[in-house]
């Protein structure tokens with residue numbers, strides 16, 4: 001029998017794998033760009049910054065809600081929310097930032113199984129929903145996940 005993972009543990013693992021996904025999805029030779037100030041850094045040195053706070057579970061793992069940010073923008077500058085909203089509208093269409101805010105207010109109850117399925121889906125579809133993703137960054141992604149024991153959560 002595999003070890004039972006607590007709810008908190010599942011959320012933590014999903015956060016971690018989702019963060020790696022967000023930070024690597026547009027990486028070119030391991031470099032990514034902060035969406036709010038434009039600085040380029042190694043994906044390991046940046047954050048996955050939320051537009052709507054991750055307190056709201058309905059949008060916590062929404063791909064349109066979370067983007068690469070340097071630590072300065074995400075931390076010191078409090079998330080640069082306005083600029084991030086502009087970026088989201090520009091990327092996904094006018095009104096998307098507002099839609100995310102509306103969506104975030106819904107009460108969303110994820111079951112443990114939902115979290116596991118979502119975690120698995122990120123992995124299985126990983127190379128498919130990426131642009132400009134190199135095999136090198138994919139290699140690093142898998143390497144890191146193995147190192148951090150992320151795979152156990154759905155094995």
Ligand SMILES: [Zn+2]
Pocket residue numbers: 034035036037038039069070071072073074
């Ligand atoms: Zn920045």
